[in-house]
Amino acid sequence: MSEITKAIQFICDEKGLTFESVMEAIEAAMSAAYRKDFGNRQQNVKVKFDPETMGMEVWDEKEVVEDIDEEILLKAQEELTKRREEAQKEGRELTEEEMADLARFNPKMQIMITQAKEQVKKAKVGEIIKIKLEVPGEFGRMAAQTAKQVVIQRLREAERNTVYDELKDQVGNIIHGIVQRRDRAGAIIIDLGKATATLPAEEQIYGEQYRPGARMRFLIEKVEMGQRGLEIILSRAGKKMVETIFAEEIPEIGSGAVEIKGLARDAGHRSKVAVWTGDDSIDPIGACIGQRGSRITTIIEGLGGEKIDVIQFSDDAAEYIKHALSPAKVTAVSLNEETKEAAVYVAADQFSLAIGRGGQNVRLAAELTGWKLNVVQNEGEEKIVSSDDVVETPEAVAGEEEKVVEEEKKSDES
Numbered sequence: 294m295s296e297i298t299k300a301i302q303f304i305c306d307e308k309g310l311t312f313e314s315v316m317e318a319i320e321a322a323m324s325a326a327y328r329k330d331f332g333n334r335q336q337n338v339k340v341k342f343d344p345e346t347m348g349m350e351v352w353d354e355k356e357v358v359e360d361i362d363e364e365i366l367l368k369a370q371e372e373l374t375k376r377r378e379e380a381q382k383e384g385r386e387l388t389e390e391e392m393a394d395l396a397r398f399n400p401k402m403q404i405m406i407t408q409a410k411e412q413v414k415k416a417k418v419g420e421i422i423k424i425k426l427e428v429p430g431e432f433g434r435m436a437a438q439t440a441k442q443v444v445i446q447r448l449r450e451a452e453r454n455t456v457y458d459e460l461k462d463q464v465g466n467i468i469h470g471i472v473q474r475r476d477r478a479g480a481i482i483i484d485l486g487k488a489t490a491t492l493p494a495e496e497q498i499y500g501e502q503y504r505p506g507a508r509m510r511f512l513i514e515k516v517e518m519g520q521r522g523l524e525i526i527l528s529r530a531g532k533k534m535v536e537t538i539f540a541e542e543i544p545e546i547g548s549g550a551v552e553i554k555g556l557a558r559d560a561g562h563r564s565k566v567a568v569w570t571g572d573d574s575i576d577p578i579g580a581c582i583g584q585r586g587s588r589i590t591t592i593i594e595g596l597g598g599e600k601i602d603v604i605q606f607s608d609d610a611a612e613y614i615k616h617a618l619s620p621a622k623v624t625a626v627s628l629n630e631e632t633k634e635a636a637v638y639v640a641a642d643q644f645s646l647a648i649g650r651g652g653q654n655v656r657l658a659a660e661l662t663g664w665k666l667n668v669v670q671n672e673g674e675e676k677i678v679s680s681d682d683v684v685e686t687p688e689a690v691a692g693e694e695e696k697v698v699e700e701e702k703k704s705d706e707s
Contacts, residue, residue, distance in 0.1 A: 297344040318447030322440035329436040335400045352423040355404035369396040453523040456488045460516045472507045490525035498561035530560035545580040554606035557660035569606035617658035621647035634665045644670040655680045
């Protein structure tokens, strides 16, 4: 194995690229260097390089086309220029259909049949011919610089393509990344190792700290190869983030033995997850909580301390609504099937808990179940709060906020 081959293999191993992709980059660089020193712009230069012998073949590659009169080409070019100017006045680009009737010839990529037969006697229209080129001397400094730039560009493209191929099928999965910095638009730049990704402002959890150097979990929201190159969009605020972490941390959900039937989320604050199983030997809530809360604790830590209510799904709407308003205890539920509304009755000491701070608990319960919920205090002075109401502070509907917090603490302890 030659030293050049060893060097190429080292680049492959370091960048995670194939030998063929690196060779393509080198040959493209040599083509650019040849064109710079010995060729011209009308040549479609191709190079075949042998890293073992250091030898190379160079040729000009052309497609053979019918002969076209120069006068016809000149008139077609004038008409093309005229049509382009008219299209620009209309603020648009000329389409292929609008150019289809014009004679066109690309001297870099094409050669007319008469000229082609001077190079290859048996040339035919539609064929690709190779016109051998000689290398009259060594490449100059400028050509070497051009070659270097081409190699760097091609290797970057190959590396981006490799990462794209790895990640495009992982959309919806969790990935670990290291926080780098915040850009001017408020997005967080995340280092994934082989590539950098973006966590847009709308996909961030409100109030969460993204300190440079911090290692965090992210959901891969989108992977695209755009005009600016590889674009990787991450998320931490979406419902899918919670669902995916549950599937990763809880084997019963990952295997399908336990299903997530519904999920409502107020990112950074609270999520409600409804679970169900058809296997009587499995406790779906217990499976999610884990021994001494080990599994749910790991999930909460992965979500930056966000509270998680794991509830039992039920086909019985009234029963499902009772569970959804956890940790509050519901005494009765009255359903209106036509309007999809439910009156939920709770004791006075459960009213603030059912509503939650800023109406969070009842809103999430309504989102989870798909019902509009009207929470009714059925003791003492009657109070009613709808899940559709905009609640700025819990004091407006349920007394002091400290009472809500205290009730939640009591519920968590029990």
